[in-house]
Amino acid sequence: MSTIRHDWSRDEVLAILGLPFADLMTRAQAVHRTNHDANAVQVSTLLSIKTGGCPEDCAYCPQAARYSTGVKAEKLLALETVVKRARQAKAAGATRFCMGAAWRSPKDRDVPKVAAMIRAVRDLGLETCATLGMLSAEQADALQSAGLDYYNHNLDSAPEFYADVIRTRDYQDRLDTLGHVRKAGMKTCCGGIVGMGETREQRAGLLQTLANLPEHPQSVPINRLVQVEGTPLAGTTLLEPFEFVRTIAAARIIMPASMVRLSAGRAEMSDELQALCFLAGANSIFYGEKLLTTGNPDVLADQNLFSRLGIHAMQIDVPPDSRTVHADIVEQQTRFAVEATTD
Numbered sequence: 518m519s520t521i522r523h524d525w526s527r528d529e530v531l532a533i534l535g536l537p538f539a540d541l542m543t544r545a546q547a548v549h550r551t552n553h554d555a556n557a558v559q560v561s562t563l564l565s566i567k568t569g570g571c572p573e574d575c576a577y578c579p580q581a582a583r584y585s586t587g588v589k590a591e592k593l594l595a596l597e598t599v600v601k602r603a604r605q606a607k608a609a610g611a612t613r614f615c616m617g618a619a620w621r622s623p624k625d626r627d628v629p630k631v632a633a634m635i636r637a638v639r640d641l642g643l644e645t646c647a648t649l650g651m652l653s654a655e656q657a658d659a660l661q662s663a664g665l666d667y668y669n670h671n672l673d674s675a676p677e678f679y680a681d682v683i684r685t686r687d688y689q690d691r692l693d694t695l696g697h698v699r700k701a702g703m704k705t706c707c708g709g710i711v712g713m714g715e716t717r718e719q720r721a722g723l724l725q726t727l728a729n730l731p732e733h734p735q736s737v738p739i740n741r742l743v744q745v746e747g748t749p750l751a752g753t754t755l756l757e758p759f760e761f762v763r764t765i766a767a768a769r770i771i772m773p774a775s776m777v778r779l780s781a782g783r784a785e786m787s788d789e790l791q792a793l794c795f796l797a798g799a800n801s802i803f804y805g806e807k808l809l810t811t812g813n814p815d816v817l818a819d820q821n822l823f824s825r826l827g828i829h830a831m832q833i834d835v836p837p838d839s840r841t842v843h844a845d846i847v848e849q850q851t852r853f854a855v856e857a858t859t860d
C-alpha cells in the first residue's frame with residue numbers, strides 16, 4: 518500500500534502533472550498496481566430522480582433553470598420507476614446505483630421519499646449513492662440510516678477558480694456538506710470537472726484540495742466538461758486530451774487508495790483515449806446510456822471495450838448477513854464478464 522498523505526503542496530501536484538508523459542504514466546501505473554487490481558473497473562449507473570428547474574447558477578449545468586438548454590423540469594420520480602431502473606441497471610452489470618437530483622439542497626419533506634428509494638435499491642443488492650446538493654447534518658444522518666453507502670458532492674474546481682463558475686453557493690458550503698457526510702459515517706464521492714477553461718495550476722489546485730481533505734474521498738469522479746448549448750460554458754476551448762490523462766494520473770498518484778472515476782465526457786472520447794485513462798489509473802466508470810441528462814456510451818460499446826482491454830467489472834463487498842444477495846451478484850457479474858469476453 519502507498520502512504521496516504523494529506524499535506525500535498527500545489528507545487529508538488531504541479532510537478533506531477535508536468536512530468537514527461539511516459540514517466541507520469543509509469544508512476545501512476547506503479548501506484549495503481551500496488552493498491553488495486555489493474556484490470557478491474559467499478560461500474561455505477563446514474564439516474565436523474567429529479568430533473569431540471571434548478572435554482573443554482575453552475576455555469577456548466579444543463580439543469581439550471583436560468584439557462585435555455587432544452588432540459589424540461591420534472592417532478593421527483595415515483596419509487597416504482599426508480600426501482601425498475603435500478604433492476605435494469607443491475608441486470609446490465611452495474612454494482613452501484615447513483616440517484617441525482619437537480620436541487621440546491623433537499624427539502625426536509627423530500628428526505629423520507631429519497632430514503633425509501635435508497636432502501637429499495639439496497640434491497641436489490643446494489644451499492645447506493647445519491648447526489649442531492651447541500652446537506653445539513655440531520656439530513657446526512659437520515660440518509661445514512663436509510664442505508665446510503667456513498668454521497669456524491671463535488672468540489673468541481675480549485676478554490677480560486679470556483680467563483681468563475683458558480684456564484685449561488687460557495688466553496689465552504691461544499692466543504693461543510695462533505696463534513697456532514699463523513700460525520701454521518703457515509704463514504705464520500707467527490708471530484709470535479711476539468712475543461713472549463715481553467716489553467717493547469719488550477720487543475721493542480723482542485724486535485725490538491727481533494728487530496729488534503731481530512732479523508733481522501735473513497736471515490737473521485739474526474740468529469741470532462743460536457744458542453745451543452747445554452748450554458749455559459751458552451752464553446753469553451755476543449756481540453757487537450759493528454760492533459761486530461763495527466764489529470765487522471767495525478768489523481769491516482771496523490772490519492773492512491775481511492776477509486777478514480779473516468780466520469781462525464783466519455784461519449785466524446787475515443788476508445789484509445791479511454792484506454793489511456795485506464796492505464797493512468799482510472800478504475801471506475803458511469804455505465805449506461807445516459808448520465809443525468811446527457812449521453813454516455815451504450816452498454817454494448819462499453820462491454821466491447823472492456824472485452825478488448827481484458828477489463829472485468831469489479832465485484833462489491835457485501836456484508837456476511839447478505840449471503841444470498843452476494844451469491845446473486847457474483848452470478849450476475851460472472852455472466853457480465855463472460856458476455857463481455859465472448860464478443
Ligand code: SAM
Nearest residue numbers: 577578618619620648649650671740742743781
Ligand atoms: N444538484 C446537485 C449538486 O450540484 O450538488 C447534484 C447533481 S449535479 C448535476 C452533480 C455534478 O454533476 C456536479 O457537481 C458536476 O460536477 C457534474 N456536472 C453537471 N453538469 C456537468 C457537465 N455539463 N459536464 C460535466 N460534469 C457535470
Ligand code: DTB
Nearest residue numbers: 617648738780781808809810811
Ligand atoms: C459526477 O461527478 N458526475 C455525474 C455524477 N457525479 C452525478 C454527473 C455528470 C452530469 C453530466 C451532465 C448531465 O448528464 O446532465
Ligand code: SF4
Nearest residue numbers: 571573575578581619
Ligand atoms: Fe443545480 Fe447541481 Fe446543476 Fe448546479 S450542478 S445547477 S446545483 S443540478
